[in-house]
Amino acid sequence: MIPAAFRYAAPRSVAEAVDLLRGNEDAKVLAGGHSLLPLMKLRLANPPVLVDINRIPDLNYIREDAQLGQLRIGALARHIDFERSDLIRQRYPMLWDAARGIGDPLVRNRGTLAGAVAHADPAADWPAALLGADGEVVAFGSKGERVIPIRELYVAILTTSLTSDELLTEVRVPMPQARTGGAYEKLERKVGDYAVIGVGAQLVLDASGDVAHAGIGLCNAASTSIKATGAEAFLVAKPPAPDNINEAARLAMEAADPVDDDRGPIDYKRAMVRELTRRALRRALARAQGGMA
């Protein structure tokens, strides 16, 4: 199908992009286009103006900022950039796992992490991984810049707390402390498909080997990407023993509220949340203990 007519703008700066968004309330940002353009072709989205951010310089980066203590990801960093990054593979293996499982090479070549975060599809992998990693986003709008924890970003399906004139300029993830490990597990019907269920889990161990911090994000387990906070809290200040991991996985399942659709019935999806949480936590633990499982 052919999209409805729209006006196209290609700003050369973040400020110019925000001006365009402010002046056109129903305008949409165009990043990789791999979520927006299919919706426009189906006429499920009919933005009168597209603000293409691809010509804004200096938005495609993935770098650690030691002063901030965070990994900084620019709005134009694409899925493929994570897959190919030694920094991500070695220090942020949960993000590396997640990137490699997204769609197919065509999607990974163009799609951006920030676009996936802004799109707020509960079936997208990045939001769950970033919830597990306790990430935050930087939004720039006509009222200036604000930082929003990812756990406060998702309001409803395909809806974030960003205002219509805000551009998501950066996503940040805390730099790993010693004894940190993370893993992303995804169950898909076939290669290249969206997740039936996905789970991003991260563990930080203290010097005695107990869990000092846990992060667990769930993909396609509810009407938004969610954080399994009960499971996270249960793990803290305990040894990462199999029984504790099993109980955390059960608590993650309790937090899930999936829908019955062509990816499976509710009971099956809830069981998959439990199993994938268990697997993600086990691999996160092995990585925190120094292995690269």
Ligand SMILES: Cc1cc2nc3c(=O)[nH]c(=O)nc-3n(C[C@H](O)[C@H](O)[C@H](O)COP(=O)(O)OP(=O)(O)OC[C@H]3O[C@@H](n4cnc5c(N)ncnc54)[C@H](O)[C@@H]3O)c2cc1C
């Ligand atoms: C065949 C296919 C398979 C796919 N499989 C998967 C999968 O397995 N897992 C998965 O997670 N995803 C999957 N995707 C989605 C893909 O990852 C998209 O690239 C991603 O969801 C959106 O990123 P984008 O850069 O393409 O965003 P766009 O499509 O350009 O934009 C998406 C939305 O976010 C807004 N937006 C984009 N950037 C910004 C910004 N910087 N600030 C504010 N708003 C912004 C846009 O206005 C739009 O509303 C698939 C897509 C396709 C077509």
